Amino acid sequence: xxxxxxxxxxxxxxxxxxxxxxxxxxxxxxxxxxxxxxxxxxxxxxxxxxxxxxxxxxxxxxxxxxxxxxxxxxxxxxxxxxxxxxxxxxxxxxxxxxxxxxxxxxxxxxxxxxxxxxxxxxxxxxxxxxxxxxxxxxxxxxxxxxxxxxxxxxxxxxxxxxxxxxxxxxxxxxxxxxxxxxxxxxxxxxxxxxxxxxxxxxxxxxxxxxxxxxxxxxxxxxxxxxxxxxxxxxxxxxxxxxxxxxxxxxxxxxxxxxxxxxxxxxxxxxxxxxxxxxxxxxxxxxxxxxxxxxxxxxxxxxxxxxxxxxxxxxxxxxxxxxxxxxxxxxxxxxxxxxxxxxxxxxxxxxxxxxxxxxxxxxxxxxxxxxxxxxxxxxxxxxxxxxxxxxxxxxxxxxxxxxxxxxxxxxxxxxxxxxxxxxx
Numbered sequence: 001x002x003x004x005x006x007x008x009x010x011x012x013x014x015x016x017x018x019x020x021x022x023x024x025x026x027x028x029x030x031x032x033x034x035x036x037x038x039x040x041x042x043x044x045x046x047x048x049x050x051x052x053x054x055x056x057x058x059x060x061x062x063x064x065x066x067x068x069x070x071x072x073x074x075x076x077x078x079x080x081x082x083x084x085x086x087x088x089x090x091x092x093x094x095x096x097x098x099x100x101x102x103x104x105x106x107x108x109x110x111x112x113x114x115x116x117x118x119x120x121x122x123x124x125x126x127x128x129x130x131x132x133x134x135x136x137x138x139x140x141x142x143x144x145x146x147x148x149x150x151x152x153x154x155x156x157x158x159x160x161x162x163x164x165x166x167x168x169x170x171x172x173x174x175x176x177x178x179x180x181x182x183x184x185x186x187x188x189x190x191x192x193x194x195x196x197x198x199x200x201x202x203x204x205x206x207x208x209x210x211x212x213x214x215x216x217x218x219x220x221x222x223x224x225x226x227x228x229x230x231x232x233x234x235x236x237x238x239x240x241x242x243x244x245x246x247x248x249x250x251x252x253x254x255x256x257x258x259x260x261x262x263x264x265x266x267x268x269x270x271x272x273x274x275x276x277x278x279x280x281x282x283x284x285x286x287x288x289x290x291x292x293x294x295x296x297x298x299x300x301x302x303x304x305x306x307x308x309x310x311x312x313x314x315x316x317x318x319x320x321x322x323x324x325x326x327x328x329x330x331x332x333x334x335x336x337x338x339x340x341x342x343x344x345x346x347x348x349x350x351x352x353x354x355x356x357x358x359x360x361x362x363x364x365x366x367x368x369x370x371x372x373x374x375x376x377x378x379x380x381x382x383x384x385x386x387x388x389x390x391x392x393x394x395x396x397x398x399x400x401x402x403x404x405x406x407x408x409x410x411x412x413x414x415x416x417x418x419x420x421x422x423x
Contacts, residue, residue, distance in 0.1 A: 004144055005419045011138045012411045018137065019407065020117075022049075023130035024110040026092070027119040033093040033159040034329055036066065042092055043067040046133065046154045053136035055152065060167065062156060063330075068164045069154035070173060073136070075146055084347075084421050085149035087178040087382070088414070089165060089373060090129040091158035094121035095396040102398045115404050122402040123390025128181030129154065131389070131411045135418065148422030151175060158182075158373050161196075161334025162327045165373035169380045177347035177421070179414070181388035182372040183395045186355070186406060186413075187364040188348070189386040192251070192258060193287050193338035194371045195296065197323040199234055199304060201227040201268075203277040204317065212275060225313040227279035228268045234281060234319065235263050237307040241300065251288040253367035260286045261300070282332065289338035289367075297323055337375035341365065345383050347421060354416040358409055368392075 012019075029042035047057045047069055055071035062068050097107045097120055105111045107120040117127075132152060139146075151173070155164030165180075207215075207224055214220035238261045246257035261283055268279030287296045301321055308314035325333020342348060343365060355363045368386060377384035389410045390402045 001419055001423050004142070004423065005416055007142055008138060008144070008415045008419060009412055011142060012134075012408065012415060015138065016408060019130060019134045019411065020110070020112070022133050023117065023122065023127060023407075026126040026130055027110045027121055028108055029092075030108055031093050031156070032096045032120070033157075034096055036093060036156070036160055036162075036329060037064055039066045039092060039156045043069050043154060043156070046092070046129075047071075049133050050136065050152065053133070053140040055136065060171070062164055062167065063162070066156045068156065068168055070168055071152045073139075073146060073150040077145070077147075083148045084177070085151065085175040086418065086421055087151045087153060087173070087175040087377075088132050089153040089155065089178055089180045090125055090132060091155050091164065091182070091373060092126060092129060093156045093159045094124065094126065095159055099398050104399055107400075112404065116401040117404050117407070118399060118401045120400055122394075123400055124183045124395035125181060125388055125390065127390055127402045127407055128388040128410065131407055131414065132181065135411060135415050138415070139418070144419075146418070146422040149175070150418060150422050155373065157327070160328045161325070161336065162329070163335075163373065163376060165376045166379075169376055169382070174380075175382055177345070178377045178382050178384040179351070180372055180374040180377070180384060180386045182374065182386050183390040183392050184368065184386055184388050185391045186359070186387070186389060186410065187366055188341065188352070189366055189368040190253070190289065190339040190341040191336075191368040191371050191374055191386065192254065192289055193291070193293065193375060194284060194334070194336040195287075195293050195324055196282065196284050196328075196333050197297070197300075197321060198332075199281045199283065200320045200322065201230050201234070201279045201314075202317070202320070203227055203275075206270070206277040207275040209273045209275060215275070223313070224275065226276045228276040230311070230314060231266060231268065231279040231281055233307065233311060233314070234304060237304060238263060238283065238300075241303045249288060251290060251367070253365070254288065255369065258286060258369055259288055287338070289340045293324070293335065293337075297321075336371035337379040339374040339378045339384060339386065341385060342383055347383065348385060350420045351385070351387070351413070351417050354413045354420065357416065358412045
């Protein structure tokens, strides 16, 4: 095992030009989301690379012009029942580039300046995907024999809440441990959960703007309301609940008040000549790993209904709710489950040892203030950690970049861990 690890680490240093080329190839595919529906060509490229590295590959149709890829490394000897199965997971969709004129380089052409690599997705998260593919190539070249099952998921949809990872895990894919290589600056991270929802106000009647005087002036006699104005009460109520959560709830590893309720988007009304007869508020809710989606939904609905019942008009026209969804693009909704870390899991201990061996210190262990596909592994009872190169500040940013040395370090940590866990 130690001999194989030494050979692999030496190969990582000797063939770094191949890592750069792999990342350059990945960046050149314009897999931006939105609009999404553009990943087939890249996933076919990754499939070919996996086959060349000794993987058996399964492709799963997702949305139109999007593919999910699952590969398992073929070993000469059958896997034993007590061997370790490992899933490495990465998404290949990247944030849109609406500010291309502000970039100093072409977002889809990898460029190296000193120790930084620039291009859309280098941090979030094609950098990690390139590292995985590079390791697979080197392991194959070294004719490494692994006793455990080494699996790789190349997914899409993460940027739009479409949970490609969920689709693969629903099919029964399982493992003893999973690493999601998303952006953590080489920290070990878990995450809270996220759910989006719509709060909907509707008037039973629609009125011309000329009737407003009868609605708002003493003696007007028309019991009616503008849904846009009533939605302001709902937003104020959500702000009160958000502040209450920040005071009364906490979770180790999170900054206080991470459990936020964001009134992200509002639509309503018909035309300036009408009183607004409908308003919809789209919210994003962050919650802690010790809470469930159902509990969070119930708490918000009870709070909003109580607010509505205290209003003379809303008490007879209570709001309705629509929660979650399969896609921010298709049905304007998403769910990301939380991920709790098991610091005492044997895989976490081995990964920590490899991190310390190559970086000279134990990894920082904390919780992400954003969300990734990592929570789906927890949801399907697979121990996991989010651990990848790149800084959150760089994700989705203009002139997105990653430290080149960090990619090399990441290859060495993951490579050493694969040998320890799967051999």
